[in-house]
Amino acid sequence: MLLAIDIGNTNITLALAQDGVLQPARRLTTAPLATADELELELAGMIGLDGLRLAQVDAIAVASVVPALTATIEEIATRREIALLVASAGTVPLAIRIDRPGEVGADRIVNALAAARLYGTPAVIVDFGTATTVDCIGPDGAYVGGAIAPGLELGLEALAARTAKLPRIELRTPDHAIGRDTVTAMQAGTVFGYQALASGLLARVRDELAEMAGCSPEAVHTILTGGLASAPWAHGVEGVDAIDPDLTLEGLTILYAEVAGGDPIARVPR
Numbered sequence: 057m058l059l060a061i062d063i064g065n066t067n068i069t070l071a072l073a074q075d076g077v078l079q080p081a082r083r084l085t086t087a088p089l090a091t092a093d094e095l096e097l098e099l100a101g102m103i104g105l106d107g108l109r110l111a112q113v114d115a116i117a118v119a120s121v122v123p124a125l126t127a128t129i130e131e132i133a134t135r136r137e138i139a140l141l142v143a144s145a146g147t148v149p150l151a152i153r154i155d156r157p158g159e160v161g162a163d164r165i166v167n168a169l170a171a172a173r174l175y176g177t178p179a180v181i182v183d184f185g186t187a188t189t190v191d192c193i194g195p196d197g198a199y200v201g202g203a204i205a206p207g208l209e210l211g212l213e214a215l216a217a218r219t220a221k222l223p224r225i226e227l228r229t230p231d232h233a234i235g236r237d238t239v240t241a242m243q244a245g246t247v248f249g250y251q252a253l254a255s256g257l258l259a260r261v262r263d264e265l266a267e268m269a270g271c272s273p274e275a276v277h278t279i280l281t282g283g284l285a286s287a288p289w290a291h292g293v294e295g296v297d298a299i300d301p302d303l304t305l306e307g308l309t310i311l312y313a314e315v316a317g318g319d320p321i322a323r324v325p326r
Contacts, residue, residue, distance in 0.1 A: 058318055059103070059113045059138075060308035061129065062163060063120035065186040066209075067283060070102060071302065072113070073309045076319035079106060081302050083283075088124050092131040099132070115139040115316065117308040119162040141312055149314055151198035160199070163304050164191050168199045170307030171279050174321075175298065178269040179277040180262050182254060182293070183303075184284035186210055190261050195269040203257060208250045208284060215242070229289045247289045255294040262295060279303060 058073040064086060071081040082102040087094070100110045116133055118140070120126040126142060133140035143162040145152055150169050152160060163183070171179045172193050179193045184207065191202035206214075209227070216224045225242050233248050235241030258278060266273040278296050281303035290299065300306070312318040 057108075057113050057115075058309060058312055059099075059116045060305045060312075061099075061116060061118040061120075062166075062304040062308070063118065063122050063125050063129070064163065064283075065121060068098075068125075069283070069302075069305065070099070071305045072103065072106065072108065073305075073312075073319070073321070076309070076313070076322035078302065078305060078309055078321065081305055086122060086125070088122050090125070090128065092128050092135075095125070095128050096132045096136075110136065113138055115141070115312060115318065117141045117143065117312040119143040119166045119304055119308060121161050121163060139316070141316055143308065143311055147315060148311060151196070153194070153198050154201050161189070164189055164202065165199060166307035166311060167191060167281060167303050168193050168307075170303045170310055171277065172197045173310050174300075174303075174306065175277045175279055177277070178265050178271065178275070179279065180258060180265060181279050181281060181303065182258055182296075184208065184254075184280065184282035184287075184290065188254065188282075190257055192261060192265045194265070195271070200265070200268070203261060205253065205257065208246065211250075212242075212246055215246075227287070227289075229292070247292075251289060251292045251294075258293065258295055 062069045067083050069081050069083050072079045118129050143166050145157040148165045167181045171181050177193050178195045181191045183189045186207045188205045188207050192200050194200045225239050229247050230240045230243040233244045235244045262273045262276045266276050280296050280299045285299050285301045309321045313320045
């Protein structure tokens with residue numbers, strides 16, 4: 057049994073994979089200063105929700121953008137005697153053709169691997185998380201770069217924190233772009249504005265990747281993922297072929313299968 061863990065700046069997402077079948081994902085808040093004892097207890101609790109125990113886990117595959125928690129996972133794996141694979145530019149079987157490969161987030165590389173294996177190339181992945189990342193895979197399966205923008209919720213938090221009279225609001229799609237009060241005006245600016253940002257950035261990146269690959273933009277596979285990808289407003293992003301919120305966890309399952317000889321993923325992508 058493989059435990060796939062995606063450690064992000066806001067949330068830790070995890071899922072068990074048995075015989076290549078990925079189970080439903082669980083999510084907990086990222087606590088960068090958590091001790092090994094605290095994180096182990098949290099992981100055991102999440103696994104316990106499915107009636108299983110941490111002792112049943114044979115291996116862990118992790119993608120982390122929080123170095124302190126990467127070290128904590130390593131400590132847990134060592135004392136539990138669980139095999140551990142940490143995703144990085146050096147462990148993911150993917151050519152990385154950018155100036156500084158070591159600077160690419162592990163989750164972005166794992167997403168690229170999953171997209172290439174599950175959806176084909178060339179491809180663009182848009183990951184809606186704390187930051188919104190756009191990542192490109194060339195026709196030969198190599199990671200060739202991308203873009204990073206502030207995440208939608210990060211923008212909302214900054215708006216509420218840095219202004220005297222703007223409140224924290226519920227994130228939902230309003231009926232009209234012209235708001236009739238402060239809340240609907242903020243919802244319109246945030247949701248419609250972010251849809252336009254994501255759609256415009258995706259279109260430009262897809263055009264550049266298509267030119268690089270010598271194909272039409274329509275031939276570039278486009279996938280949305282991340283914690284906010286399943287939100288209703290995400291369906292308004294233009295030019296998307298698939299929405300797959302668990303792409304990183306799928307990628308970790310694929311990574312472990314290809315590098316350590318685990319079971320190939322059997323889950324059908326959305």
